[in-house]
Amino acid sequence: xxxxxxxxxTLSVQEGDSAVIKCTYSDSASNxxxxxxxxxxxRPQLIIDIRSNVGEKKDQRIAVTLNKTAKHFSLHITETQPxxxxxYFCAARGNSWxxxxxxxxxxxxxxx
Amino acid sequence: xxxxxxxxxxxxxxMGQEVxxxxxxxxxxxxxxxxxxxxxxxxxxxxxxxxNEISEKSEIFDDQFSVERPDGSNFTLKIRSTKLEDxxxxxxxxxxxxxLFFGSGTQLSVL
Numbered sequence: 356x357x358x359x360x361x362x363x364x365t366l367s368v369q370e371g372d373s374a375v376i377k378c379t380y381s382d383s384a385s386n387x388x389x390x391x392x393x394x395x396x397x398r399p400q401l402i403i404d405i406r407s408n409v410g411e412k413k414d415q416r417i418a419v420t421l422n423k424t425a426k427h428f429s430l431h432i433t434e435t436q437p438x439x440x441x442x443y444f445c446a447a448r449g450n451s452w453x454x455x456x457x458x459x460x461x462x463x464x465x466x467x
Numbered sequence: 468x469x470x471x472x473x474x475x476x477x478x479x480x481x482m483g484q485e486v487x488x489x490x491x492x493x494x495x496x497x498x499x500x501x502x503x504x505x506x507x508x509x510x511x512x513x514x515x516x517x518x519n520e521i522s523e524k525s526e527i528f529d530d531q532f533s534v535e536r537p538d539g540s541n542f543t544l545k546i547r548s549t550k551l552e553d554x555x556x557x558x559x560x561x562x563x564x565x566x567l568f569f570g571s572g573t574q575l576s577v578l
Contacts, residue, residue: 387565391510398558398569399510444510446567454500454523455567457510 357382357449361458368435368465376461378445379427385447388428389455390419393442402443403430435465469493471570473559479576480549488544488573490559499542500560500567501534503527510558516542549577 358381368374380388386407391399405412405419405428412419416435421428432439445458472491480486492499501513514524514534521534533545542561546553554577559570 389567391569398571401566401568404566454512454515454525456512457502459509 357385357447357456359445359447359456359458361445361461363461364459365462366464368463370435370437370465370467372435374430374432374435374439374463374465376430376443376445376463377427378429378447378458379425380447380456381426382447382449383423383426385426385449387448388419388421389446390417390430391444391446391457393444393460395441399444432463435463437465437467439463440465471559471561471568473557473570473573475573476571477574477576479578482551482577483548485545485547486549486575488546488557488559488575490542490544490570491540492542492559492561493563493568494540496561496563496568498522498562499534499536500562501544502558502560502569503555504558504572505555513544546575549575551577553577 361378389404392402393399403414403417403419405421416433418431442460442462444460446455448455474489499516502510504510512525514528515522531547535543556572556574558572560567
């Protein structure tokens with residue numbers, strides 16, 4: 356089955372700097388890659404996603420890139436702000452309507 | 468904006484007891500899931516449900532667990548004879564075309 360690896364496990368950045376989180380997946384049939392933000396004690400919230408037929412997607416300060424050949428995808432947060440502090444999870448779906456397999460999460464801390 | 472709702476938000480139970488966690492998925496969604504998250508760890512897949520039957524389940528989802536859609540709106544997870552290691556946050560999620568949306572979770576504590 357699908358296996359998703361996520362790095363780093365923790366990431367500390369200065370406010371205004373960029374943050375990059377990387378994930379790799381194992382199943383070449385995976386076709387949909389969402390990213391979730393989870394604040395302490397709350398539900399994971401979808402922040403951006405990308406389909407396998409797209410290489411990059413951007414939404415304001417966040418962007419996601421996908422390299423299908425290498426089977427990895429990354430989340431980029433620019434101009435980080437303290438409210439970006441949270442745990443971020445990547446996920447991959449192995450086939451249409453199938454289960455979403457999650458990475459282990461990255462604790463992002465943005466220091467003023 | 469429609470949301471997945473879960474009840475209760477917290478459930479405390481004694482080891483060996485049965486619990487039922489309840490979820491109301493987003494109304495036009497067809498795919499339903501249960502995930503769990505042990506404190507500080509990753510979100511783990513338990514089971515997916517479509518067309519009134521289980522479509523996929525993980526190794527965690529053994530005979531202790533069952534799911535049901537008793538009516539047109541509710542989706543439940545039953546855990547029989549709870550164990551200490553069942554203590555976790557349980558998230559229900561639903562999906563229509565693609566995107567997965569989570570409920571606010573039920574924090575289960577087994578004493």
